[in-house]
Amino acid sequence: MAEFHRECAELGIRVPETLDLDDTPETFAVLPENWEALALFLDCATQWKPTPMGGVSGLDYAALKVVMELSGVAPEQAQARFQQIRRLERGALEAMRET
Template sequence: MAAALAASSPAAAPEAFEVMPENWDAMRLFLAMETQWRRAGMSGIATGLDYAVLRPVARLCGLVVGADLFDRVRIMEGAALLAMAEAAGR
């Protein structure tokens, strides 16, 4: 457990990166959704974000989900799924 917590700590995070202003709300929402991944059966492989909680989470962040914000979050979701698959050797 301690190793998992250490791996997710800010010290273990990759280098800082720039977020373009037009993507800031999507980044905030995507990060707020970090515990809302759907997983496949016993394998635990992430299959995507739980869209049922997207609007409530957005509301808690002071955001309103429209088509543009939803599309931007989906792009981040796709990139994250690809990165997780690559990290797992799939």
């Protein structure tokens, strides 16, 4: 746990010391039509835009575009995947703000 807090501090991310992280991975269902968007979202895990106060404001969309291109997302599917990823981003931001 201490290492997690140290790593977050190095990245400029503030995490409450009282945060209790369970190392047990959660299992959840992902609909087949959402797998590609989830994989792309997870591939962008290091592409969050930091804010001056130590949080994040959202994903770097320029980096997301590169990830989609390198992952072989067909141009005709790019807009749909982008919208799916934006929904995941909003959910992630809401969850981060709750802590």
